[in-house]
Amino acid sequence: MGDLGCCLRCKSxxxxxxxCGRCGCCCRGLADSEGTYNETSVEADVFINGDRVLxxxxxxxxxxxxxxxxxxxxxVKRDFDVKVRDVRSQIINSAQIIENDLRVGSLAKLKxxxxxxxxxxxxxISEADFLKLFDQPRVYVLAYGSKVKVSESxxxxxxxxxxxxxxxxxxxxxxxxxxxxxxxKLRVAWIKIDEGQGxxxxxx
Numbered sequence: 001m002g003d004l005g006c007c008l009r010c011k012s013x014x015x016x017x018x019x020c021g022r023c024g025c026c027c028r029g030l031a032d033s034e035g036t037y038n039e040t041s042v043e044a045d046v047f048i049n050g051d052r053v054l055x056x057x058x059x060x061x062x063x064x065x066x067x068x069x070x071x072x073x074x075x076v077k078r079d080f081d082v083k084v085r086d087v088r089s090q091i092i093n094s095a096q097i098i099e100n101d102l103r104v105g106s107l108a109k110l111k112x113x114x115x116x117x118x119x120x121x122x123x124x125i126s127e128a129d130f131l132k133l134f135d136q137p138r139v140y141v142l143a144y145g146s147k148v149k150v151s152e153s154x155x156x157x158x159x160x161x162x163x164x165x166x167x168x169x170x171x172x173x174x175x176x177x178x179x180x181x182x183x184x185k186l187r188v189a190w191i192k193i194d195e196g197q198g199x200x201x202x203x204x
Contacts, residue, residue: 046133048123055113058093062143064133071133073098074141076191084144084163088170091140091186095177098134099184107131137183142170145191 046066050059065072073094077087101109114130117123123130167188174186 046125048117048125050113050117050122053113053116053120053122055109055116056097058097059090060094060098060113066133066136069136070139071136072139072141074143076143076145078145078193080144080146080163082162084142084166087142087144088166088173091142091170092173092177095140095174095184098138099177099182102134110134137185139185139187140174141187141189142167143189143191145193147193149190149192 045068046064048061048064050061050064053059059075061073062076063072063074065074075087075091075094077083097109101107110131111127114123114127117130171186174184177184
């Protein structure tokens with residue numbers, strides 16, 4: 001479960017790593033739906049909440065984060081269980097739309113998505129600045145929230161073998177999308193949920 005090395009600063013003011021989960025403070029908004037998480041997540045060079053904004057009936061990202069030299073296309077799910085199947089499909093569909101748009105060069109889908117984000121009040125950046133985010137290397141992130149990180153030693157804590165199979169399937173499908181010129185990568189990231197954390201993301 002890779003550390004993306006994108007140390008950002010959360011709205012609480014504490015320094016934490018959004019992607020590797022070294023600190024959970026930026027992720028305490030991760031409640032029963034990823035919507036709550038998306039609305040209370042991180043501040044970076046650019047952060048856009050894309051939850052529930054669709055293009056071609058696909059949510060291109062829950063969060064779009066520009067930090068350092070990369071743009072992170074983040075898809076979030078609470079728990080590492082059968083719901084990973086949904087986010088696997090979401091990531092593949094998102095990557096197909098974005099990467100094909102970049103390959104073709106018209107950027108029609110990304111321009112349309114930017115317009116929807118503006119209409120939803122999710123961003124004020126210009127279309128040109130939005131498109132520039134995709135000139136950077138893109139890291140597609142499956143971010144799952146759980147109390148413990150999935151590893152060889154903790155697999156027994158997770159009852160679903162489906163989730164593990166879905167991650168393998170995601171990796172295989174994503175590789176088929178790539179090309180020699182592609183600047184897109186895939187990462188799985190852990191968001192720690194504290195033992196005493198309630199559904200509203202606050203400590204009990």
